[in-house]
Amino acid sequence: MGDSAASGLEQGEKAKFRLSSTLILLFVLVVMLVVFSSLSRDFYSYQNLSTMLTNIAFSGIVAGTLTLVMISGGLDISIGGNIALTSCLVAFLYDKAGWPSGLAILLGLVLGVAIGAFNGFFITRLDLNPIITTLGTMAITRGLGYVLTKGLSIGIIENITGFISRSAIAKIPVPVILFAIVYVLLAFVLGSSKFGRKIYCIGANPLAAAASGIRIKRVKFLLYLFSGIAGSVSGLILAGQTGVGMPQHGRGMELDVITAVLLGGCSLAGGKGSILGTLMGVLILGVLYNGFTMIGFRWVHISVFQGVLLILVVALYEIRDRQRY
Amino acid sequence: MSDNTVQVKEPRGPSFGSRLGDTFLYGKSMVPALLLLLLLLVAFFGIATPNFFAWTNFKAIISNVPVIAIMAIGMTFVLLIGGLDISVGSILGFTAVNVVLFHNASMPAWLVVICSLVIGLGLGSLNGLIITRVGINPVITTLGMMAFARGLASWFALGFEAIKVGRVFDQKFLLLARQFLPSSEMQIIPITTVYLVVLYAVASLVLRYTAYGRNVFAVGANEYAARLAGINTRRIKFSAYVLSGVMASLAGVILVAQLSLGRDDAGMGSELEVITAVVLGGVSMAGGKGDLIGVIIAVLILGVIRNGMVHIQETFGLSYYWREVVKGLILILAISIDAARIMATKRRQRVRQ
Numbered sequence: 127m128g129d130s131a132a133s134g135l136e137q138g139e140k141a142k143f144r145l146s147s148t149l150i151l152l153f154v155l156v157v158m159l160v161v162f163s164s165l166s167r168d169f170y171s172y173q174n175l176s177t178m179l180t181n182i183a184f185s186g187i188v189a190g191t192l193t194l195v196m197i198s199g200g201l202d203i204s205i206g207g208n209i210a211l212t213s214c215l216v217a218f219l220y221d222k223a224g225w226p227s228g229l230a231i232l233l234g235l236v237l238g239v240a241i242g243a244f245n246g247f248f249i250t251r252l253d254l255n256p257i258i259t260t261l262g263t264m265a266i267t268r269g270l271g272y273v274l275t276k277g278l279s280i281g282i283i284e285n286i287t288g289f290i291s292r293s294a295i296a297k298i299p300v301p302v303i304l305f306a307i308v309y310v311l312l313a314f315v316l317g318s319s320k321f322g323r324k325i326y327c328i329g330a331n332p333l334a335a336a337a338s339g340i341r342i343k344r345v346k347f348l349l350y351l352f353s354g355i356a357g358s359v360s361g362l363i364l365a366g367q368t369g370v371g372m373p374q375h376g377r378g379m380e381l382d383v384i385t386a387v388l389l390g391g392c393s394l395a396g397g398k399g400s401i402l403g404t405l406m407g408v409l410i411l412g413v414l415y416n417g418f419t420m421i422g423f424r425w426v427h428i429s430v431f432q433g434v435l436l437i438l439v440v441a442l443y444e445i446r447d448r449q450r451y
Numbered sequence: 452m453s454d455n456t457v458q459v460k461e462p463r464g465p466s467f468g469s470r471l472g473d474t475f476l477y478g479k480s481m482v483p484a485l486l487l488l489l490l491l492l493v494a495f496f497g498i499a500t501p502n503f504f505a506w507t508n509f510k511a512i513i514s515n516v517p518v519i520a521i522m523a524i525g526m527t528f529v530l531l532i533g534g535l536d537i538s539v540g541s542i543l544g545f546t547a548v549n550v551v552l553f554h555n556a557s558m559p560a561w562l563v564v565i566c567s568l569v570i571g572l573g574l575g576s577l578n579g580l581i582i583t584r585v586g587i588n589p590v591i592t593t594l595g596m597m598a599f600a601r602g603l604a605s606w607f608a609l610g611f612e613a614i615k616v617g618r619v620f621d622q623k624f625l626l627l628a629r630q631f632l633p634s635s636e637m638q639i640i641p642i643t644t645v646y647l648v649v650l651y652a653v654a655s656l657v658l659r660y661t662a663y664g665r666n667v668f669a670v671g672a673n674e675y676a677a678r679l680a681g682i683n684t685r686r687i688k689f690s691a692y693v694l695s696g697v698m699a700s701l702a703g704v705i706l707v708a709q710l711s712l713g714r715d716d717a718g719m720g721s722e723l724e725v726i727t728a729v730v731l732g733g734v735s736m737a738g739g740k741g742d743l744i745g746v747i748i749a750v751l752i753l754g755v756i757r758n759g760m761v762h763i764q765e766t767f768g769l770s771y772y773w774r775e776v777v778k779g780l781i782l783i784l785a786i787s788i789d790a791a792r793i794m795a796t797k798r799r800q801r802v803r804q
Contacts, residue, residue, distance in 0.1 A: 248783060265776070266776050381594060429598060430602030433601075441587060
């Protein structure tokens with residue numbers, strides 16, 4: 127698997143010993159934490175840490191399920207649209223239609239299931255290209271968000287989404303707890319369940335998977351379903367955090383999430399990656415963006431950097447894989 | 452669509468429906484089906500809304516089409532070699548910002564155009580180099596380029612408050628996209644339509660009658676075989692991404708000249724429309740199959756829908772925002788048709804064996 131890696135990318139030094147790539151990522155994370163805390167005094171304040179971790183939780187939950195999708199050889203870029211539509215729908219039901227908040231949130235989750243099922247149906251039953259299909263879903267969901275809110279944002283004043291995103295248990299923000307629970311669950315599913323092994327098998331060799339009796343379509347369908355649900359959970363968190371449902375929510379976040387997952391060692395070809403790796407990827411990106419903001423970069427500079435980073439990450443893995451063979 | 456996937460030939464000879472299904476599934480091009488769809492749409496919008504059939508509206512549709520149509524040429528080449536380029540919208544945006552900056556540096560119109568095209572050339576080459584030399588998946592590469600170019604556009608546009616947008620443009624530059632033929636009194640054919648006809652004619656001829664065009668198809672159909680046949684597959688693939696970049700920049704130049712406005716969010720999301728047009732036009736996602744005539748009809752179809760939705764809003768009060776939803780649905784419909792065609796071809800090949 128993608129765990130063992132040739133170390134010593136620096137100075138073109140040939141690897142004498144093999145290091146786990148997760149360990150390298152951990153090392154990078156620690157270095158970044160040290161650098162940013164020395165550059166900015168407020169980096170370790172409770173305020174900043176909780177904001178940073180909440181932001182990480184928001185994109186991290188989606189990255190977790192996307193990891194499963196990508197290990198199976200798929201891709202889901204509709205998550206941004208999903209997040210937008212969920213936030214709009216919940217805000218609309220709560221604020222305009224006067225539904226009780228619990229019911230509105232429940233319907234938000236049902237929406238996630240529906241979007242996941244839509245993606246899953248087209249990708250597995252009609253055998254469509256997942257990238258283009260979810261690109262279409264992104265337009266549909268975001269468009270429906272615009273239709274629902276007439277292009278404006280709808281405020282959510284006080285409800286359970288506020289609890290989900292803005293309160294804390296023992297000083298730990300609730301989204302972070304949610305994030306931790308999701309990752310433990312996903313790590314268990316991927317690492318020690320039969321279902322997890324099926325996912326790896328499908329991604330590594332679909333023909334072999336089919337020959338050994340795995341019901342590929344059903345597994346993949348479930349993965350897109352998970353991704354849809356995670357998207358709507360993130361949508362709820364964002365709606366609660368910002369206090370509004372608006373169709374521009376989550377625009378461009380698929381880039382962040384995909385970069386994090388690729389940084390964690392997944393590949394577009396499938397069959398590679400782990401939840402621990404994705405966790406590292408999500409943390410590194412979260413710390414990086416937060417640190418950049420703290421030391422005074424503006425958002426436009428960071429967005430230029432995002433594109434470079436994505437290509438750089440994949441290029442490094444590509445070069446490493448070439449050295450190995 | 453799915454009803455047409457299995458067509459059993461009846462002893463009496465094929466019915467009209469099954470013959471239509473056959474052209475749809477096995478036909479070399481989708482042109483007849485697309486033309487029918489275009490006519491149906493025009494008829495629908497014409498009957499449903501009072502103002503659709505008007506000379507000015509027809510001109511509006513025609514002058515809104517070029518931006519997508521030009522990018523579709525580049526995208527067609529990219530899909531033909533079996534790749535994908537989702538950075539075109541951002542390259543367009545970056546070019547649009549730069550056109551303003553070039554004007555601000557008081558460059559003459561011809562130099563602005565050349566410099567703008569050089570931007571597309573550069574970014575397209577970067578895409579091509581990363582994809583063919585480093586060997587990174589085209590989706591990831593162009594996704595990265597999408598963020599990079601859009602970020603640069605916003606960065607460059609930071610100082611825009613200082614520039615009085617709209618007044619900076621040179622009259623000659625604006626005329627590039629606003630002139631009409633045969634004369635300024637008789638405004639019949641917009642000059643952008645002339646550009647389109649020339650570009651599509653040249654690109655079609657190149658694809659159909661030159662060695663380079665045949666190589667493009669060969670690489671997309673079977674890259675390994677193409678390499679064995681002595682084709683420099685890397686160079687062919689590289690050229691497709693370069694063309695896509697240049698076309699995106701050209702589209703950006705025309706958009707700015709049409710609107711006399713260069714904004715950093717220009718062309719945001721247009722990659723979706725371009726890919727939809729190209730796939731709907733019968734260019735296969737699998738590569739190596741398709742033609743530009745189908746693509747231009749598909750571009751017209753999307754243009755008619757975009758325009759028709761405005762009239763629908765005027766007549767029935769249906770929110771204009773539905774067009775985003777419709778766009779996504781058409782994209783999924785288009786790739787479903789493509790998938791059905793690929794499956795049908797495979798099934799037929801299996802039967803022959």
